[in-house]
Amino acid sequence: MQPLLEVEGLVTGYGGTEVVRGVSFALAADERLGLFGPNGHGKTTLLMALSGLLPVWRGAIRFDGIDITVKTAEAIIELGLVQVPQGNQLFPELSVAETLWLGSYPKRARAAEKRNLEQVFALFPRLKERRQQSVKTLSGGERQMVAIGVGLMSQPRLLLLDEPTLGLAPKIKDELCSAIAEISQQGIPLLAVEQDVEFILALTDRLLLLDHGELAHELTAENRLEQSEIIQLYFGQGALP
Amino acid sequence: MTLEALFYILVSAAVLGSLYAIMAIGLALVWTTLGIFNFAHGAFIGLGAYLAWSLADPSQLGLGLLAGIALALPILVLVGIASERVAVRPFLGRDNLVLVTVITTLAVASIIENAILLTWGSRAKQLEPLVEGTVSAWGIGVSAHEVAVILIVPFILAAVWAFLQKTRTGTALRAVAQNQNAARLMSIPVTRIFALSFALATVLAGLAGIFLGAVKFMSPSMGADPLVKALIVVIFGGIGSLSGPIRAAYIVGLMEAVLTFSVGIYWTQASLFLVMIAVLMVRPTGLFGKRG
Amino acid sequence: MTAARLLPKLYLLLAILGLLGLPFVVTDSYSRHLLILAFIFAVVASNWDLSLGYGGIFNFAHLAFFSIGVYGYGILAKTLGFSPWLAIPLAGLLSAIAALIVAIPVLRLSGVYIILVTFAFSQLVLQLVVSQSDITGGMMGMVGLPPLSLPGYNVVRDGKFAYYYGAVILLLASTVYLRVLVKQPFGVSVMALRDNAEYAISRGVSLARQRTLTLVASAVFTGIAGGYYGAYLRVAAPDAFGLGLMTLLLSMLLLGGTATVYGPIIAAVLLTFLSEAMVDFGAWRHLVIAAIMIAVLIFYPRGLWEALTRLHLWLVRRLDGR
Numbered sequence: 001m002q003p004l005l006e007v008e009g010l011v012t013g014y015g016g017t018e019v020v021r022g023v024s025f026a027l028a029a030d031e032r033l034g035l036f037g038p039n040g041h042g043k044t045t046l047l048m049a050l051s052g053l054l055p056v057w058r059g060a061i062r063f064d065g066i067d068i069t070v071k072t073a074e075a076i077i078e079l080g081l082v083q084v085p086q087g088n089q090l091f092p093e094l095s096v097a098e099t100l101w102l103g104s105y106p107k108r109a110r111a112a113e114k115r116n117l118e119q120v121f122a123l124f125p126r127l128k129e130r131r132q133q134s135v136k137t138l139s140g141g142e143r144q145m146v147a148i149g150v151g152l153m154s155q156p157r158l159l160l161l162d163e164p165t166l167g168l169a170p171k172i173k174d175e176l177c178s179a180i181a182e183i184s185q186q187g188i189p190l191l192a193v194e195q196d197v198e199f200i201l202a203l204t205d206r207l208l209l210l211d212h213g214e215l216a217h218e219l220t221a222e223n224r225l226e227q228s229e230i231i232q233l234y235f236g237q238g239a240l241p
Numbered sequence: 242m243t244l245e246a247l248f249y250i251l252v253s254a255a256v257l258g259s260l261y262a263i264m265a266i267g268l269a270l271v272w273t274t275l276g277i278f279n280f281a282h283g284a285f286i287g288l289g290a291y292l293a294w295s296l297a298d299p300s301q302l303g304l305g306l307l308a309g310i311a312l313a314l315p316i317l318v319l320v321g322i323a324s325e326r327v328a329v330r331p332f333l334g335r336d337n338l339v340l341v342t343v344i345t346t347l348a349v350a351s352i353i354e355n356a357i358l359l360t361w362g363s364r365a366k367q368l369e370p371l372v373e374g375t376v377s378a379w380g381i382g383v384s385a386h387e388v389a390v391i392l393i394v395p396f397i398l399a400a401v402w403a404f405l406q407k408t409r410t411g412t413a414l415r416a417v418a419q420n421q422n423a424a425r426l427m428s429i430p431v432t433r434i435f436a437l438s439f440a441l442a443t444v445l446a447g448l449a450g451i452f453l454g455a456v457k458f459m460s461p462s463m464g465a466d467p468l469v470k471a472l473i474v475v476i477f478g479g480i481g482s483l484s485g486p487i488r489a490a491y492i493v494g495l496m497e498a499v500l501t502f503s504v505g506i507y508w509t510q511a512s513l514f515l516v517m518i519a520v521l522m523v524r525p526t527g528l529f530g531k532r533g
Numbered sequence: 534m535t536a537a538r539l540l541p542k543l544y545l546l547l548a549i550l551g552l553l554g555l556p557f558v559v560t561d562s563y564s565r566h567l568l569i570l571a572f573i574f575a576v577v578a579s580n581w582d583l584s585l586g587y588g589g590i591f592n593f594a595h596l597a598f599f600s601i602g603v604y605g606y607g608i609l610a611k612t613l614g615f616s617p618w619l620a621i622p623l624a625g626l627l628s629a630i631a632a633l634i635v636a637i638p639v640l641r642l643s644g645v646y647i648i649l650v651t652f653a654f655s656q657l658v659l660q661l662v663v664s665q666s667d668i669t670g671g672m673m674g675m676v677g678l679p680p681l682s683l684p685g686y687n688v689v690r691d692g693k694f695a696y697y698y699g700a701v702i703l704l705l706a707s708t709v710y711l712r713v714l715v716k717q718p719f720g721v722s723v724m725a726l727r728d729n730a731e732y733a734i735s736r737g738v739s740l741a742r743q744r745t746l747t748l749v750a751s752a753v754f755t756g757i758a759g760g761y762y763g764a765y766l767r768v769a770a771p772d773a774f775g776l777g778l779m780t781l782l783l784s785m786l787l788l789g790g791t792a793t794v795y796g797p798i799i800a801a802v803l804l805t806f807l808s809e810a811m812v813d814f815g816a817w818r819h820l821v822i823a824a825i826m827i828a829v830l831i832f833y834p835r836g837l838w839e840a841l842t843r844l845h846l847w848l849v850r851r852l853d854g855r
Contacts, residue, residue: 073426074428077426083426090420091416094412102429106428272645339645344780344826348826349823356816358816359820511661521646
């Protein structure tokens with residue numbers, strides 16, 4: 001079966017600084033893939049390149065067999081490769097309803113707008129209650145719900161998540177984790193970037209470890225490491241209590 | 242002060258406030274979405290008046306004022322889009338964007354003003370009023386054109402408001418003003434939104450010029466003075482929002498009308514600037530401004 | 534000595550010799566007139582570079598400092614009967630005082646609001662000048678200002694010989710002043726504030742003091758140039774405040790290259806002559822110059838000085854390479 005997303009030798013960065021140094025991987029249409037690594041090692045940069053927000057220096061990206069390496073962010077989203085922004089990266093002055101409405105800006109998402117909105121409100125009933133409130137009045141967890149909701153409104157065929165639990169309390173994390181699991185059960189594949197090991201192990205089938213802009217390890221169900229081993233891998237011996 | 246004088250002051254305040262409101266809202270629109278200050282705004286005022294004159298005046302195409310306005314607006318849209326292409330887009334992402342666009346928008350202003358001079362010459366012209374004649378109430382006569390401007394402008398402002406609040410594109414425009422990257426992640430075409438914002442501002446400036454062209458004689462640089470006034474308004478109202486400049490426009494209109502009556506025309510301008518500087522000293526982001 | 538060290542000294546020597554010797558080559562008074570104007574504008578633009586380029590302060594009252602110099606000279610020399618030799622430096626002092634006043638609101642503001650308040654300040658000064666027609670002549674301006682006086686020498690009928698050298702001395706003095714200033718610890722701290730205000734403040738640099746000093750320092754020679762302009766043209770008119778002159782000066786600054794001192798000077802001379810060469814084209818002149826300005830800004834983001842620096846580095850490589 002042809003993979004949904006194929007990344008080949010991707011190199012990119014900011015200005016003259018190379019941040020992602022030749023990353024290759026593929027994602028199947030029924031897969032939940034995790035991307036893990038310390039801060040500043042290129043995870044977010046990689047996502048930005050996939051979404052067309054950063055130009056690709058070398059390498060290629062294919063989505064559903066279509067070469068999207070040089071496509072604009074707009075065209076990439078129209079194909080269904082949708083990235084969920086971080087919750088604190090939304091529009092503070094817009095209301096929840098307006099923000100979700102913008103989620104269905106892509107033309108292919110317009111037809112299913114109503115159904116998608118119902119789905120978002122079913123997933124996050126709190127957003128329905130607060131739909132007239134401006135985003136800046138929401139809590140961090142609620143903002144993250146809006147962000148995921150926006151992604152769903154765009155009728156994704158693959159959802160990219162950029163640190164959905166950044167700075168959130170454990171209780172909210174669990175809530176988000178089950179919501180995201182529910183989304184993937186409905187058949188939407190995921191590519192999630194996370195710092196929280198527990199969270200990402202619970203959510204994904206396969207984990208890529210990014211180290212200084214390169215893929216260092218790949219963990220699948222067969223060679224799955226324990227959480228403590230992953231932490232040791234990254235933060236060295238003695239990082240554990 | 243007689244009742245009659247008070248009445249004239251109020252009418253004059255309302256006319257000035259209306260004109261300043263549609264000019265200032267265009268400046269604020271471009272500022273909030275693109276983060277630049279558009280010094281070509283004054284030239285768009287003149288261009289609107291001259292285009293409408295050419296299309297409407299009996300000595301020219303003679304299409305009548307309404308058709309003239311209707312045909313001038315799409316031309317203004319094109320000019321606005323072209324101006325953004327030339328004066329803003331090449332510089333997006335540069336660290337000195339604000340400064341460079343001051344000069345490029347001034348350059349666009351110079352191009353437009355001189356193109357007006359080359360096309361229409363320097364002889365003074367005047368547009369026909371929206372409505373002929375005078376309206377009298379309680380024995381006091383006011384020009385019907387001014388009454389029409391006072392009544393029409395709130396509808397224009399409401400239309401802009403409705404566009405920004407009630408349409409997806411307008412909401413996208415507000416979203417771009419707040420966070421460009423997040424907007425890109427929702428497939429909002431940011432550069433096209435920039436062009437749209439510029440085009441909308443150009444249309445609003447052009448309309449101001451059309452209203453003004455029937456009150457004063459038109460000249461290629463007729464927009465310079467209104468631009469300075471619109472500048473005062475946006476300083477006063479803060480440029481981070483759109484409702485601030487509208488409120489400020491009517492306040493500045495009132496202040497100008499009262500000052501003209503009380504201290505005379507020469508001191509009015511100086512007093513206005515003094516008040517503006519004082520406002521900025523006390524409230525560094527404008528009277529109704531929230532962010533800097 | 535290597536070419537990298539020798540060449541800049543050579544350029545400077547050639548430039549000074551060129552400036553001093555030019556009137557013997559250029560003998561017609563019209564070309565000399567253009568050179569005088571170019572040098573005055575070069576002083577105004579390069580001093581603007583101090584606040585705008587080095588200081589990063591979006592000061593749009595700079596033209597008002599110039600006009601205050603022009604009108605200051607007019608009032609001092611004509612109305613109050615001061616000697617022109619005293620009135621010109623006093624014009625610089627008046628501008629410096631105006632800069633001190635502008636600094637008050639500027640210190641409280643940031644970014645685009647500084648553009649707005651300084652622009653409003655220059656409009657305020659313009660309105661005051663226009664409204665006080667008893668003193669300033671209103672919209673008509675002041676005419677018949679006294680020219681410079683030299684004992685036993687007529688500066689008005691010498692084919693602009695004396696005024697040329699006056700302008701050269703002014704330009705050289707102002708340039709030395711600027712170069713010394715930006716190399717001082719003061720100049721370094723001003724640039725540090727521009728590039729990383731928080732860090733600079735944490736290292737004990739006072740934002741308020743340095744910004745005030747930058748504005749005042751940029752006004753001194755601007756006002757003196759205004760005084761000299763008044764003494765030369767013998768007119769003080771409100772169009773010295775106009776958007777047209779502001780656009781011209783700002784384009785000298787940006788086309789030349791900000792934070793370079795020399796860039797705006799070279800651009801001032803080029804633009805004055807380009808603008809004059811096209812004087813017969815009427816309105817086309819302004820249109821074409823505006824279009825050129827946009828084009829240069831698109832294709833040479835750092836201005837002409839960058840292009841010249843590249844040429845210099847190429848030359849150094851060629852000479853040292855042997």
